[in-house]
Amino acid sequence: MKIFNIQLPMMSSLLLWGLLWEIVGQLELTFFVPPLTAIFATLIEISTTKAFIKALTETAQAFFLGTTYAIVFGIPIGIIMGKNKLIDELLLPLVNVFLSAPLTALVPVLMILFGFGLKSIVITTVLFAIWIIILNARAGVKQINPSLIEMARSFGASPKDAFFKIYIWAALPEILSGVRIGFIRAVKGVIIGQLLISIVGFGALFELYTQQFLMSHFWAVLIVLFAMAFSISEFLGVLERKVSYYASNR
Amino acid sequence: MDNNLKTDNAVSVHNVYKNYGDVQALEDLSLDFPRGELTSLLGPSGCGKTTLLKIIAGLIPANGGEVLVNNAPVDGPGPDRAFVFQDFALMPWDTVLRNVAFGLELRNVPKSEREAIAEKYITDVGLGGFELKYPHQLSGGMRQRVGLARALSVDSDVLLMDEPFSAVDEQTRRKFQEDLLGLVKNENKTFIFVTHSIEEAVYVSDQIALLLPRPSRVSEIIRPTGFRHKDVGSIRRDPEYLDIVDNIWASLRSYVE
Numbered sequence: 001m002k003i004f005n006i007q008l009p010m011m012s013s014l015l016l017w018g019l020l021w022e023i024v025g026q027l028e029l030t031f032f033v034p035p036l037t038a039i040f041a042t043l044i045e046i047s048t049t050k051a052f053i054k055a056l057t058e059t060a061q062a063f064f065l066g067t068t069y070a071i072v073f074g075i076p077i078g079i080i081m082g083k084n085k086l087i088d089e090l091l092l093p094l095v096n097v098f099l100s101a102p103l104t105a106l107v108p109v110l111m112i113l114f115g116f117g118l119k120s121i122v123i124t125t126v127l128f129a130i131w132i133i134i135l136n137a138r139a140g141v142k143q144i145n146p147s148l149i150e151m152a153r154s155f156g157a158s159p160k161d162a163f164f165k166i167y168i169w170a171a172l173p174e175i176l177s178g179v180r181i182g183f184i185r186a187v188k189g190v191i192i193g194q195l196l197i198s199i200v201g202f203g204a205l206f207e208l209y210t211q212q213f214l215m216s217h218f219w220a221v222l223i224v225l226f227a228m229a230f231s232i233s234e235f236l237g238v239l240e241r242k243v244s245y246y247a248s249n250r
Numbered sequence: 251m252d253n254n255l256k257t258d259n260a261v262s263v264h265n266v267y268k269n270y271g272d273v274q275a276l277e278d279l280s281l282d283f284p285r286g287e288l289t290s291l292l293g294p295s296g297c298g299k300t301t302l303l304k305i306i307a308g309l310i311p312a313n314g315g316e317v318l319v320n321n322a323p324v325d326g327p328g329p330d331r332a333f334v335f336q337d338f339a340l341m342p343w344d345t346v347l348r349n350v351a352f353g354l355e356l357r358n359v360p361k362s363e364r365e366a367i368a369e370k371y372i373t374d375v376g377l378g379g380f381e382l383k384y385p386h387q388l389s390g391g392m393r394q395r396v397g398l399a400r401a402l403s404v405d406s407d408v409l410l411m412d413e414p415f416s417a418v419d420e421q422t423r424r425k426f427q428e429d430l431l432g433l434v435k436n437e438n439k440t441f442i443f444v445t446h447s448i449e450e451a452v453y454v455s456d457q458i459a460l461l462l463p464r465p466s467r468v469s470e471i472i473r474p475t476g477f478r479h480k481d482v483g484s485i486r487r488d489p490e491y492l493d494i495v496d497n498i499w500a501s502l503r504s505y506v507e
Binding site for chain 1: 304307308309327328329331332333335336337339341342343352353355356357384385386400404
């Protein structure tokens with residue numbers, strides 16, 4: 001953003017919105033919007049409580065496991081789909097259905113199948129994240145210059161060499177943007193899972209705070225989640241830009 | 251002795267068939283590639299010259315017949331052949347150095363050794379100082395020099411070149427053609443060179459195989475001899491050069507839409 005020809009640092013517009021929030025909060029227009037300063041005070045206050053740390057670890061654990069599975073399975077599946085026509089035709093309709101399906105509706109079923117604990121939440125997270133990762137890895141492989149593959153073969157690359165030295169790298173810009181979107185969806189997955197199961201992690205906290213109308217507590221937790229999701233997305237965005245020098249030159 | 255040398259073929263193609271579905275791309279094609287010489291595959295587009303080159307490379311299988319490289323039948327890519335690609339086929343995420351060393355890397359040559367070899371060939375093709383540049387920082391001509399250095403660094407007997415100069419500008423192309431003549435003379439390798447340019451084929455070749463399409467077969471083999479040892483600058487004015495160019499055009503013109 002530029003004002004009076006002065007380049008302002010990134011996201012300085014957030015300050016403006018924060019200020020607006022503070023004013024609305026101070027005016028006490030609605031109990032739903034406490035002042036931003038009060039929210040941050042609450043945040044500092046609860047950030048050392050057992051309940052908050054427990055929620056944070058549970059959420060981080062579910063998120064980490066879910067995204068790891070989504071990447072470890074999603075990328076190879078996508079690459080194989082991009083390479084193999086038969087497997088592609090077999091899996092693509094399924095992947096597309098799940099990508100656009102209202103997965104939230106599945107969570108109660110998962111709870112019945114896998115119980116009310118971490119397992120259900122991890123599976124929810126995987127289900128939210130994996131499809132876009134698969135599709136992007138597939139798209140990345142589809143656009144690989146065929147002569148690059150022929151080059152590797154002609155110089156004697158084994159299938160393993162070709163996979164690790166050509167396919168992964170040639171599809172990396174697409175894979176990374178798939179992972180970035182997948183991670184954003186995984187945040188949704190974790191929270192939706194926790195909310196519906198509502199006895200673990202931030203889901204339990206949300207439930208507690210909203211029932212007791214502890215709005216500044218509620219906002220404090222929400223801000224933590226927003227900040228986490230945003231940082232993850234920005235971090236992956238940085239990685240993406242690192243490979244963009246060849247993304248347009250393939 | 252002389253006779254022996256003449257019958258020594260680095261690559262022999264015997265009665266090769268290739269079809270794509272109903273389309274007969276190559277029919278009963280036989281051709282010998284004498285060792286140490288440059289043979290051009292020349293013909294109108296769709297005559298199967300690239301198909302033939304890729305069959306020799308082992309990149310695509312033939313439907314019949316056999317290809318011998320150093321008297322051993324081809325059933326896939328091998329270390330006795332190296333390929334130079336029309337679109338360079340460089341890895342855009344890696345430096346010139348790793349691109350050139352890639353063939354050696356796939357053969358598990360230790361890093362320091364393969365980089366030393368790669369550096370030598372990078373200098374040989376005139377790219378000294380560009381080792382740590384990335385392909386997108388180079389011009390088309392320089393990229394193809396990288397592709398050439400990669401093919402040379404694996405030190406195979408046969409160099410397969412698929413229209414290597416068609417994606418570079420005309421002046422660079424002339425320089426490449428001159429350099430290629432030097433390579434043929436000094437490297438003691440067998441070159442198989444696909445081109446659709448008549449002048450280029452006559453300029454660089456010891457032997458030109460004229461392919462005619464639908465289905466492809468060798469219609470004529472031409473061996474320019476008179477000007478082969480002349481100075482590179484005077485070849486294009488040689489009467490034999492001009493005659494051969496004219497004759498080839500006469501054979502090809504009816505196949506060009």
